[in-house]
Amino acid sequence: MSEKLHLTGFSKTELAEFAEKIGEPKYRAKQIFKGLHERRLLSFDEMTDLPKAFREKLNETAVASILKVESRYVSEDGTRRFLMKTPDNFPVETVFIPTENRDTICFSSQSGCPLKCDFCLTAKLGLLRNLTAGEIVEQIIIVLNDVYGTGAETPHGTNLVAMGAGEPFLNFDNLIKSLEIMSDEEGLFIVPNRVTVSTAGIVPKIYEFAKLEKRPNLAISLSAPNDELRDKLMPINKRWNVEELLAAAKEFEKTLRRGERFTFEYVLLGGVNDSEAHARALANLVHKYELQKVKINLIPHNSADPLEYHPPSFRQVERFKNLLESKGVSAYVRRARGRDIYAACGQLAAKDGMNKTVGSSSWQEKTDCLLPTAAAAD
Numbered sequence: 001m002s003e004k005l006h007l008t009g010f011s012k013t014e015l016a017e018f019a020e021k022i023g024e025p026k027y028r029a030k031q032i033f034k035g036l037h038e039r040r041l042l043s044f045d046e047m048t049d050l051p052k053a054f055r056e057k058l059n060e061t062a063v064a065s066i067l068k069v070e071s072r073y074v075s076e077d078g079t080r081r082f083l084m085k086t087p088d089n090f091p092v093e094t095v096f097i098p099t100e101n102r103d104t105i106c107f108s109s110q111s112g113c114p115l116k117c118d119f120c121l122t123a124k125l126g127l128l129r130n131l132t133a134g135e136i137v138e139q140i141i142i143v144l145n146d147v148y149g150t151g152a153e154t155p156h157g158t159n160l161v162a163m164g165a166g167e168p169f170l171n172f173d174n175l176i177k178s179l180e181i182m183s184d185e186e187g188l189f190i191v192p193n194r195v196t197v198s199t200a201g202i203v204p205k206i207y208e209f210a211k212l213e214k215r216p217n218l219a220i221s222l223s224a225p226n227d228e229l230r231d232k233l234m235p236i237n238k239r240w241n242v243e244e245l246l247a248a249a250k251e252f253e254k255t256l257r258r259g260e261r262f263t264f265e266y267v268l269l270g271g272v273n274d275s276e277a278h279a280r281a282l283a284n285l286v287h288k289y290e291l292q293k294v295k296i297n298l299i300p301h302n303s304a305d306p307l308e309y310h311p312p313s314f315r316q317v318e319r320f321k322n323l324l325e326s327k328g329v330s331a332y333v334r335r336a337r338g339r340d341i342y343a344a345c346g347q348l349a350a351k352d353g354m355n356k357t358v359g360s361s362s363w364q365e366k367t368d369c370l371l372p373t374a375a376a377a378d
């Protein structure tokens with residue numbers, strides 16, 4: 001681990017304190033912040049508006065970048081998947097998903113994940129560690145620079161989704177700090193309503209999240225309409241069951257402003273949770289809790305060895321969606337993106353069969369990076 005300070009994860013206040021500590025005027029903090037976040041420069045040497053002596057001083061005590069891009073893959077649909085490593089050698093995965101109207105970056109909040117969702121391959125890794133705020137922000141900067149070029153303006157409408165590896169609400173403080181840094185108008189300026197945080201159901205944090213003044217959008221991964229099935233698919237349900245989760249969702253809904261909605265994510269697993277009875281039970285749940293501002297994102301499971309699950313048929317997905325809609329519940333089917341580079345939701349990263357490799361490292365060399373992602377695309 002680098003002993004130097006990773007300034008990319010510093011708030012403006014912390015940067016001001018840092019500047020003071022190294023005997024520099026406070027305005028240096030603003031210059032560093034702009035260099036890192038507005039111009040997206042991940043090296044102090046590139047901040048040529050700063051005096052050379054100051055840059056040298058910065059290099060002695062601090063770094064702008066600590067993540068190393070190990071591999072980068074580009075799908076035939078334009079999706080890009082990045083495998084990065086922290087200085088202590090933990091994997092971090094980030095996915096860029098282009099669409100006609102807006103681009104989405106799906107980032108990781110943890111390396112690995114402690115939750116044991118049965119349909120997700122990140123679960124097999126267990127928790128390696130929480131990512132720092134700086135590591136979260138740097139993921140985004142690396143991807144933006146790769147896609148748009150260093151220093152180029154971030155296109156308005158770039159969305160962020162905390163749906164990569166990890167449970168964001170188990171790294172709550174770092175997540176919120178990173179989002180605050182990224183929302184600054186003198187920096188990346190990615191405002192909270194362009195950000196969605198997805199939780200597997202850490203109920204107390206849903207209440208805490210609801211109280212935030214500048215709050216991103218919320219998605220709750222539900223994937224089963226009853227405790228019996230959810231206990232099996234998402235063991236976090238044994239800690240906070242469907243009733244407690246829906247009660248928290250109801251409370252969260254009360255805090256939404258006009259026109260705002262939240263999401264239930266529902267991974268459709270063929271023959272497991274995709275029957276008409278499940279769709280009916282799901283609609284009943286929405287009605288029981290009188291949820292008016294919820295939409296359901298249906299995510300057909302992406303098959304990935306060695307998991308036992310398989311995707312439902314196209315017809316089954318349509319049936320499920322239609323049944324929800326016939327009961328007055330908004331439902332959307334989420335298109336899988338980047339399947340060919342294993343960037344789609346829940347796919348295994350380390351396996352043979354890559355058909356596109358860009359960058360210096362080959363996929364086959366990277367079989368130690370067992371990272372799936374939960375890349376989202378509406």
Ligand code: SF4
Binds near residue numbers: 117122
């Ligand atoms: S689905 Fe999300 S919360 Fe569940 S194990 Fe995978 S990464 Fe963790």
